[in-house]
Amino acid sequence: MNTNRTIVLVEGTRTPFLRSGTDYMDLMSYQLGQHAIKGLLTKTGIDPELIDIVTMGTVISNVKTSNVAREAAITAGIPASTPCHTVTQACISANRAIADAILAIAVGHADIAIAGGVDNTSDSPIGFSKAMRKKLFKAQKLKTLGDKVKFATSLRPSDFLPQRPAVAEYTTNRTMGEDCEIMAARFGISRKAQDEYTMRSHHLAAKAYEDGHLPKEVTPVSLPPNFNRIERDNGIRPDTNMEKLSRLRPAFDRKHGTLTAGNSSFLTDGASAVLLMNAAKARELGLKPIAKVVDFTFTGQRLEDELLLGPTYATSKLFEKTGLSFDDMDVIEFHEAFAAQILSNIQCLESDEFAQKNLGREKAVGKVPMDKFNLWGGSLSIGHPFGATGARLMTTTAHRLIAEGGKYGLLAACAAGAHGHAMILERI
Numbered sequence: 001m002n003t004n005r006t007i008v009l010v011e012g013t014r015t016p017f018l019r020s021g022t023d024y025m026d027l028m029s030y031q032l033g034q035h036a037i038k039g040l041l042t043k044t045g046i047d048p049e050l051i052d053i054v055t056m057g058t059v060i061s062n063v064k065t066s067n068v069a070r071e072a073a074i075t076a077g078i079p080a081s082t083p084c085h086t087v088t089q090a091c092i093s094a095n096r097a098i099a100d101a102i103l104a105i106a107v108g109h110a111d112i113a114i115a116g117g118v119d120n121t122s123d124s125p126i127g128f129s130k131a132m133r134k135k136l137f138k139a140q141k142l143k144t145l146g147d148k149v150k151f152a153t154s155l156r157p158s159d160f161l162p163q164r165p166a167v168a169e170y171t172t173n174r175t176m177g178e179d180c181e182i183m184a185a186r187f188g189i190s191r192k193a194q195d196e197y198t199m200r201s202h203h204l205a206a207k208a209y210e211d212g213h214l215p216k217e218v219t220p221v222s223l224p225p226n227f228n229r230i231e232r233d234n235g236i237r238p239d240t241n242m243e244k245l246s247r248l249r250p251a252f253d254r255k256h257g258t259l260t261a262g263n264s265s266f267l268t269d270g271a272s273a274v275l276l277m278n279a280a281k282a283r284e285l286g287l288k289p290i291a292k293v294v295d296f297t298f299t300g301q302r303l304e305d306e307l308l309l310g311p312t313y314a315t316s317k318l319f320e321k322t323g324l325s326f327d328d329m330d331v332i333e334f335h336e337a338f339a340a341q342i343l344s345n346i347q348c349l350e351s352d353e354f355a356q357k358n359l360g361r362e363k364a365v366g367k368v369p370m371d372k373f374n375l376w377g378g379s380l381s382i383g384h385p386f387g388a389t390g391a392r393l394m395t396t397t398a399h400r401l402i403a404e405g406g407k408y409g410l411l412a413a414c415a416a417g418a419h420g421h422a423m424i425l426e427r428i
Helices: 029-044 068-076 093-106 130-139 145-154 176-187 191-210 242-246 279-285 310-322 339-349 352-359 389-404
Strands: 007-014 053-057 084-087 112-120 221-223 228-230 268-278 291-300 329-334 408-415 419-427
Touching: 007 029, 007 093, 007 279, 007 389, 029 068, 029 112, 029 268, 053 068, 053 093, 068 084, 068 112, 084 093, 093 112, 093 268, 093 291, 093 389, 093 419, 112 389, 176 339, 191 242, 191 339, 268 279, 268 389, 291 310, 291 389, 310 339, 310 352, 310 408, 310 419, 329 389, 339 352, 389 408, 389 419
Parallel strands: 053 084, 053 112, 329 408
Antiparallel strands: 007 268, 007 291, 112 268, 221 228, 291 419, 408 419
């Protein structure tokens, strides 16, 4: 196996990220993935026949298209001879899909890969209770009219009550918002600080659209029957201010909580994709990559009290691995699950005490330079399709390095299951 391959990012794109229950309501996840992949093919001009693998991340899986990467790729024009697979790792599912593609290229199993992710929370599968599912399973074997009548009379009104989907940690039975409330209290993150950070995210995202940065990352989508062109994310609120945010009631701990619908990321539909290849193949094809992958890492933490601290652990591990630090980073992009999650991670990264007790370091990971941090907005404003955010982070990091003339960019994210991810890119 040849492990001495430089892996480069040629380009990335995504659909507009939309609040769930809006314009993507009638689509299936694979259709959003199809738009992202087609947009990437158009943007780069790459011949679909040259793609060796397609890998995508997702969280809310539709049983009809469990390998959503395959359906998205084929309908986007990727030939059937190209193998495709789907991965899931909660909010870092696209990060994992990208890592799989990078590793395949690194060992010589592929030269060119498309990776990314998709989620359509508007198309969440709604299930029945276990008792009802058992009845329906047994009903497959019914043959006579008498059997069918007996089955029908065995059904009760309660059997037809659907099980509402919930974004909850299976092991602890707590929602991520509940976990974040505990973390906000632990680190003393005030409601005011959370709302101020949220306002920052919305204002910066709105400015990034006005300045023409985010439109370069978005593939417009036109949907039947009217084919109205959707060109931008619909969760960004340019007019967000502290007065409006302060009026919102706590969403998870109704009595003492500080997390609201405003300072928490919202349910979002969307897809994203990046084109990766080894540097030699890019030169051979005459393509001009925008960044190369320096290194990346994944981490796991305690589910009880470290669910959302993945960026701290992953960044610390990656800096130790590469010998780089915040001083070397020109661009920093963290996934914004909640404002309290961002502010807690920043506090932990800057804490000597946390580093000594939890990271095995003598001193803090480092001071987080906010003048380099999420300057084009983040998940709080742009939105967070669970399976797609990782590819958005990668694309934005590379584009910001170009726009700002930087050398190194760090991206990091937390995920349910108490996982973390971090990656460093270098501008080409």
